[in-house]
Structure formats: structure tokens, C-alpha cells
Amino acid sequence: MTAPLDPTAPAVVAAPSGLPAGTIQGRSLGQIAWMRLKRDKVAMGGAVVVVLLILIAIFAPVLVGWFGHPPNEFHQEMIDPSTMTPKGGTGISGDFLFGVEPLNGRDIFSRVLYGARISLLIAFFATLLSVVIGTVMGVVAGFFGGWVDTLISRAMDAFLAFPLLVFSLALIGVLAQFETSLAVKGDTLRILLLIFVIGFFNWPYIGRIIRGQTLSLREREFVDAARSLGARGPYILFREILPNLIAPVLIYATLLIPTNVLFEAALSFLGVGIPAPTATWGGMLSDAVKYYTVPHFMFFPGMAIFITVLAFNLFGDGLRDALDPKSSR
């Protein structure tokens, strides 16, 4: 018996009895993982929040239309001219759900919602880039071994040793000089740049994991079995090894997203993210530092980052437990 599956064994046995006699339906590892995930309340909570966040990001303009004001609209009438802080301390009301910013009275609710778009967009695509590069490099290194492996592994070491933060500060500073001569401009350019910087320098983490997994899978007997049947390299790679890599790729992608959210926020905080007036969580935090007397300005974008990172991490951990039961055994 396969020990890790014991908890689900009764369900597996019970399920076919509901089907008409004579048809035996197997459950794939994916289906079993899904059943396991559904039972994990914390992970499902994380998943619900993740889905909500994605929906909020997609429908931010609609939600803002219903409950807020355009994110870059000034509301000087909400600001106390003598202190330049919101009237009544925060400005929170039915009209401004999260209050208004000091100085110019922009709607914090709208800006947090719009910030989610930038945050998630960059985090997702940077993760996608890392995963694609990391998986390809990891599989190639693990599968072919030899000098290819040595080369890629050393490249990973080099990338991991790279002073990423300094590099991104420099790169964005330099590119700003040439901005007028580039095809893409403004926010689009910055978003692409952030995706590239974050994604391109994070691939070695996932690459190493995939390389290790590939190395161990390559030595499994089912690969020998395929080879003794006369299978060629591509068959072994795509049909025997890659299906077994889906789980680790999914897990580490999910766990990489919150890291990238944080990194994007950090870059925005340092002023190399998306330039004002576009709303980003990191940029809002950076602005809020100057107004420590109005803590709600920092609280809402901070909470947004916190909830996003926590939800993705909880979901990712649950996904790992569900897909890779050996790790929790």
C-alpha cells in the first residue's frame, strides 16, 4: 500500500460503489490532491482570499465606480487646510471607506484597489517568467547532466549572487534616460521592466528545485522501463518526467507569488516602481511614511500587502501538503 494515500483510501474505495456496476473509475493523483486540499480549511481560506483578490483586481474600476472615487481625483474639501491632514483625523466615512490621503485627499479605498491590479499583475507575470525559465533550465540541467548541468548550475549560482536590488535601482534609473526613445513608455514600460527584473532574477530558486527533482526522476525505474521499450529522449522527457514535475512547479509558483508581491512593494517603496500618480501599495507606503500622524494611510496598503502575502502563502502551503504528501509525513 502507498502509505501517504491512506487517509483518502476509504474515499477511493467508496467512490466506485456510487457508480454503475462494472465501471471502475480511477482517481488521478490530481483528483486525490484536490480532495485533500478541500479538507484543508486554512488552505481553502487562503484560496478564497486569493480568488477574491484576483476578482477585486480585475473589477477594480467597477468596484471603485460603486463605492469610491477615481483613484487620482483630488478631494481638497476633505483636507483640513491648516494641518493638511484629513478632516476628522482619517476622513473615513460612507463616502470614503478607507478615508483619504493627507495633502490632496485622494480616496485610499480606490487607490488600494487599483494598487492590487499593479501588485498582482507584476507578481503573476514575474512568477510566470521565473517558472518558465526555471523549469526549462532545471529540466535541461537535470535531464542532460554533464557539462550542461555544470554550466546551468554555475549560472544559477551567479544569478543568486547578483545584487538584484542595486541592479534594479540602477537599471530603472538608466532606462528612464532613454524612455523617450523606447517603443513603450510610462507605466507600461515600468511594469514590463519590473516583471523582467523580478522574474528574470528569481528563476534559479525554482530552477534548482526542478533540477533536483529531474535528477531523481531520471533515475527512477519507470524511465529505464521506457528506455528499454525503445523510447527516445523527447518521449521520456515529455511523457515520463514532465508530468511528475507539475506538482512542484505549481507549489513553488504559488509560493513565489507572495515573495514577488513583497519585492514589487519594496521596489515601489524605494521609488523605482511604478511612478506617481499611479497607485501602488509600495508607493502608498512610501508616501505614508511622511505622514505618521495619520496612521490609516499606512494601515490600508500595509494590510493589503499583508493579506495578499498571507493568503498566497497559506494556499501554497496547503497545496504542497495536498500535492506532495511525503513532505508532511
Place this chain on the structure above:
Amino acid sequence: MSERGTPAGAGAAREPLLSVQDLQKHFPVTKGLLKRQVGAVKAVDGISFDVVKGETLGLVGESGCGKTTTGRLITRLIEPTGGKISFEGHDITHMSQGRLRPLRRDMQMIFQDPYSSLNPRHTVGAIVGAPFRIQGIQTEQGTKKAVQEILEMVGLNPEHYNRYPHEFSGGQRQRIGIARTLALKPKLIIADEPVSALDVSIQAQVVNLLEDLQDELDLTYVVIAHDLSVVRHISDRVAVMYLGKIVELADRKSLYESPMHPYTNALLSAVPVPDVKRRKERDRIRLLGDVPSPLNPPPACRFHTRCWKAQEICSQVEPPLLALASGHQVACHFPENAPASGDAGKAPAATDGNGTQEEAAPGEGAPTSS
């Protein structure tokens, strides 16, 4: 099996299905940045045997003696260093994988670990159907039908087509593995420890299945195992390996009843006897020390470091594998249980050209028993 104990004499007359001559595999040991070769693990170091159609050759030996390597060399999962492998008259020793592909239909391998030999992401149908897909074979009524027939043949429910390996027990998984090897109706099956990962009760089922299939499909087996009882049950002939060499190759009956090589004697004396009373009667030969490293095997006879009969010649002249009795080959200067007639004692002495070692013959019952 119905035709048990095919006489080796009759077998020799037939064309061997598989013929291995002086097969060698040395794994290089490298050191430093430049991968300078500093030595070689002589996993298989010059073994020769023939397998005739329809017979079962058992390959036994301790862990690390090179039996699995031999199996992998024959199926060309690893590249031989030297020697020659011919299968059905084709020299496949260094044949390219591309040219080997069609031949692979006739030569299949059963793997040791049923938990590792089945891809957990594929259904049983996909696993057993893989040979058809890889070899590009179209079956009359479709692959699914063919797969289900094979599943039935190995004693599995054909309805399990859509199930995944994790839903099966070890014995069932090994049956799935066997079904995969049978898919292309091979002539030769190399079974690498086919039952050693299974419970003893399941071992018997799988061994019997292998035997039934042999009768049904006219299969030829090379069974690699360390369990002498399993080998005795399934084999027609048995080869005993020690440190990359075959030390004794004989019919099952003569090997188990009158083993000649001291190592074989020691191995056989280690087989557990279930009967407590009889257990006391037999002499247990305890070998001293570990198996020497194949990196630097002892010179001449590789067993002389642990052999109680070893004399000076054993460390100087390598004993050749010679037929001392009909169909009974042994590589030893001082074989035990030598045939009753006088020629047994002379045979080895004559071949090594050293007439001084005449005390070879007394061999019977001499082991240091404890």
C-alpha cells in the same frame, strides 16, 4: 513448468537465443576537476553464458556482485565496456539505440521495484499501452482492447484500465509491470529481482505467474535474484556470480544438489531451513570478512580471500570456467562434490598446468563449520 530441467546437452545443440561472451562493464572512477580516471569499478568483468530458447537462466549472487549490471547490459540500458552480446544472431553489443529499437520488441525487462517502475502520473492503461505507442504498433482492435487482454492474462481486472498505480498493492503493481513487458510478445525477458521487493506470500504468486506465462507464451527468462529459493523454483540453469565473474554455471538440479564451487556451497548453506530439527543437522558455512571492493578485486580467483580451501595457486592463477561434469561449469582449482570418477581431480590441475597441487580432490565435507 511442464518442461522442467531442460538438459543442458540438448540445449547446447540448439541455437542460443542470447549469447554473452566475455562481457565487461567497468565504471570509471574519476577525480578532480579534469575528471581524471583514477580507477574503475569492475562491476562485470568477463562473463560468458548462453541462454537457449524456452529455458530459464537464474543469475544469483550477493549484493554488488554485478548481476543487475549484467541485466542492464543485456538490455543495453548501459553500454558494455567489452565483450559481446548477441541476441538472435544479431550482435547488439554496441548497436545504436535507433537500430536496437525494433529488436527491443523481442527483449524486455521486468524491474525490481514495483513502486518505482510505474510512472505515478500514468494510468494502468497508459503504462501497459506504452510499448505499443513507443514502438508505433497498431493492434487489430485498438490498443485498449489489447491492453485489457494482457491485464487479464496477468491476473488483473481489465476494468482497472483507468486506474492509477498508487491504487494497487505491491504484487498487483508488479503484475502491471509484467503486463507491460508482455505487451509486445517478447521472446526474452530479463527479470531483475522480480519478486525481491514483495512480501513472501506475494512472491510465490508472482513467480508462479511468471512460470505460467512462460508455458503459455513460450518465453525465455533470465532471472536475476539473490534469493536462492526463488531461483531454484524458477530456473532451469543457474549461474552464480561473485564480484563480477561467474564462478559456477550448472543445471538447477546439479547445482543445488552437488555444488562444486566453495562459494556456491557457502551460499546454499545460508539458505534458511524452515524445519527446526533439520536446521541443526546441516553445517552452516560462515564466510569471513566482506566482499572485497570491485574497485580493486583480489587477483586470480576473486574468492580466495574468503575461501577456506584457498591455497597459493588461488591467488596466482585464475581458475577458468570449465565443464567438470556434463553441463556443470565451475571456476575453481579445488572444486567440491567433484564427480566420483578420478578425472574430476585432474581436470582443473591439468588446465592450469600446475601438477603440484594434487591435494585438490579430497574436498568433501571440509568446510569450517560452526
